Amino acid sequence: MGIHFREVSHEYASYQVGDYQAINKITLSIEDENEFICLVGHTGSGKSTLAQHMNALIFPTEGEVEINGKVITKKRDKKVNYNLLRKHVGLVFQFPEYQLFEETVEKDIMFGPMNFKVSLEDAKIRAAEAIRLVGLNESYLRRNPFNLSGGEKKRVSIAGILAMDPDILVLDEPTSGLDPFGKRQLMELFQNIQKETKKSIIIITHDMDLVYEFANRVIVLNDGDLVYDGNEEDLFRKDELTTWALGLPETIKVLRRLKEQFHLDINPYQKTVDLAFEELKKVMNK
């Protein structure tokens, strides 16, 4: 199962401008458990387009996408229930305002599962479970989603997709607009979800610090092409980072600076401040 892209291209009609980026002949496979992938690339590199193929919101103009065993090509196949595929691959968009609409948080979270024929009682149980998974108190269930802060709305929108119990979770910039604590909290949340449920998680982000700290696989898109698919350690040692419009994580930059200025024998590739400190301790007091 999982998601398999085979030479997938997607071209938009020429009159469309803005968010409509093409992707070219992309081949990649995503398993339906235990993956923690960060999808990165400059604005316009095709990340959102790629993500929207993963739950059959859009179809390839060339090539095929296989989701949960079903093959999707540019032609609409009457035998395939595309809607059902969205139960297996849950896509959370960047702005919760496009998603929240019910009077209570509970009802909103229940919308997803009930669209997939989950009973009212089961949906309620799932909502309670989902709200716990995103780190919010059960009392939030009775609140009006529009009275929540930005960070809380984000979590509710994620809970709404979690309640559908997808095997694969795709999130488009889930940490944007959050303060540094919020960002870290959310990423740790995803790690916990993965440990607890074994679901595969794909996160689209621009934040290289988070990518380095949390990802175990990174996919890089550049101008619609897949240019890197591997682990996070190798990625930040590549020379092509600037061509791909990617920056270095701050910890690496800072340690490199110290290393060059003071000729220290340290490995600058550390993921957190604490690890960086540990590395520096090795060469202290000399």
Added chain:
Amino acid sequence: MKNIVIGQFVPGTGFFYKLDPRTKIVSIVFLMIALFLLENITQLLIAFGLAVVMLIIGRLSIKRIVRGLKPIFVLLIFTFLFQIMFNQEGTLLVNQQMSLSYTSIAGILVITVVWRYLAHFKRFNFFLFLVWVAGVYFLLIYFHFGPTFAPFSLKVYQKGVEMSIFVVIRLLIIITLSTVLTITTKPTDLTQGLEKLLRPMKVIGMNSEDFALIISISLRYIPTILDEANKIMLAQASRGADFSEGKLKDKVKQVISLLVPMFIIAFKRSEDLADAMESRNFIPGKPRTRIYELKFNWNDLMTSIFTAACFALAIVLRVI
């Protein structure tokens, strides 16, 4: 989604593009009134000829105008048939006996099925339609083997045909005139033209400047709102909202899941926009200058004289 051009405005050069929008609006109103004053089909045909000449002078693509007629094509056909069937004055032109029978009904069903099947070849749509009509016609007259029932006669009268042609041509001219207006006038110019023309409404308390601003802001946000609607649909589709299937109850929920976010976003937008406008010193009702000015020129004068002449002529012809 983003390929929707606001209104039907198509940039170009030519006579009509040089006119002040006020001239165009007022002229079209008067020309339409003049049109309705005409009673005679010959007069109408002359008017139609004038309209075509106008298009040629203005270097407007006739193809584009015809394309603009496509949506109301059915209406035109309907109007035509309506007049023919129900107008029973004048001399009888056609008196055709027709009746229903099992065989003719069966025949009609067969050719209908064939027609729909062949309709996949979109290019011959209109031709196939005509063939189908002809088929029904002949079947109803001749294709009777066995008992017939419900005999009726299809009667077409001269006046009916005349009125049909009259009404259809008048409709065509009206649509051509309004299409000329929308194709050659930017929506913002149209709004500003209306604004200036409606100035006198201040007497009854309506501020035409504010009204015009409301319209231009609405126009500006149409593509933005369409884009958001699309994004909301994608987000809700990701939660299993299948906008094509479902019982009525489900469909209602799906529509709500689309409308509520749109409204919420719209309310936030109006709050933010009001702040932004206020911070840039906008005060409703306070006089402001404009970067775009409407200026009359010789073309406007010529057009006004032409319109006045047509209008006067129409009155004279009516009175005589």
Added chain:
Amino acid sequence: MSKVKVEGLNFSYNQKRMILKNINLEISKGEWVAILGHNGSGKSTLAKAIVGLLEPQDGHVYIDDLLLTEESSYDIRKKIGIVFQNPDNQFVGVTVRDDIAFGMENLCFTREEMLEAIDFFSTKVGVDTFLEKEPATLSGGQKQRVAIAGILAMQTQIIIFDEATSMLDPYAREDLMKYIKKLHEEGLTIIMITHDIEEALLADRLIVLKEGEIFLDGTREVVLAQADKIKEANLELPISLRLANLLDEESNKDWKESLWAYTLEK
């Protein structure tokens, strides 16, 4: 003469919770001040109060020594402009040219004056190549620039940026910050509201709001050195400083200095 002076400002939306409590601050001509705070600390409310979009329960705001009242707000808004967070929700005009003209139209500039200003400021800001374009075809960064052009065209000398980069992608954000730096170099007074401490580092002076009150107010060096207080205000220091704070004062003095230099050289 101070450019912006706030005295004893108290503000609340509903009498139950005070959003701003006893705010006192003075900003001089040409200063670049960053106002930092966690979400809900009252930053945006303060920005709106300074331009008169909100009326405080107590306190006064002076712009160029002119007291902000309902009557004087018209004149005050000629001196101070504000760029908001959502690039789409502040774009009024049907085209770029229309939008830049909007403020000037409200101030009754003549047509010639407006055309000249649009020509000058659109070039300055870098939007002169697409004056006829509609907002739906522009990126967020481009829309923010158009907003800046519209404000500059009114001859304003003070600009408030209310989280103006938070809806932009990192590249557009960097671009906009570079442009703000340029404006500052030309002598404009800049007030930047943000929750991103990395952005705030570009300013000369940092003001930290905590629960509606001014918690810290000083130069970058002074404010950033107070690590405990920064944490108390629910903000996080940049990684370079967090590392520096883990290092021992005496034995690693030069490392610490290097990290500080790295932080401030942006």
